[in-house]
Amino acid sequence: MDISQQLHSIADTWGTDFFGVADLTPARAAILQQGGPEVASYPRAVSVGFALPHAIVDQLPQRADRTVTLSYRHHCYDVINQRLDLITSQISAALQRAGHRAWPIPASQTVNEKLLCGIFSHKLAAHLAGLGWIGRSCLLVTPQAGPRVRWATVLSDAPLPETGKLMDVRCGDCRQCVDICPAQAFTGEPFRESEPREARYDARKCEQYLVRMRETNAKFGVCGMCLYVCPHGRKKRAEG
């Protein structure tokens, strides 16, 4: 089995919902700016994602109820992040055994407290792997589950074949995520490759809203309404 087949086999074994390989070179400048030269030295990324449970996401409008909040935080963050980190650990080990560099980026990572972001954007890797488009919510929107997906990435120098083509933005005239956001964190601007995240999204507003929610809901505050409302996720729910 060659290394590419090995990675697909790991993804299948672990029940991954989304798997792709991205060429990172077109986004090198942005990656360098966000994560520095070590991160930007990797030419490829393996992107993996798990779909969130619809049964839990669909309850987010009732998130003032602690049962809903606890359920969302546990299964849509803690458990899925662990599943993602386990699979990226396996993928990295396989790449390393085959003689390649491989860096598993944690599923949940905020290292830049000023910009409230990690050293690398999982959504960027998934987008470049052709798994979805970046919506007005700045979330990666997939045709299969909308934005109801969590992602992780392995950076590597392995010459893996790319798995998909860039997907066009399919938001159209929709502004549901912009209108529903209780923090008014989105500007409503569509994703444009040349513009920074700040042109579309104020992460500080979202963070401040979540802090207020935690204060009023015994520290378990969550939101996720931008993720809940997207018709590309709700439509699949209705069909599913």
Ligand code: SF4
């Ligand atoms: S999680 Fe809530 S507050 Fe944050 S951006 Fe989404 S809708 Fe707005």
Ligand code: SF4
């Ligand atoms: S809710 Fe509408 S505008 Fe927002 S990401 Fe989804 S399709 Fe795009």
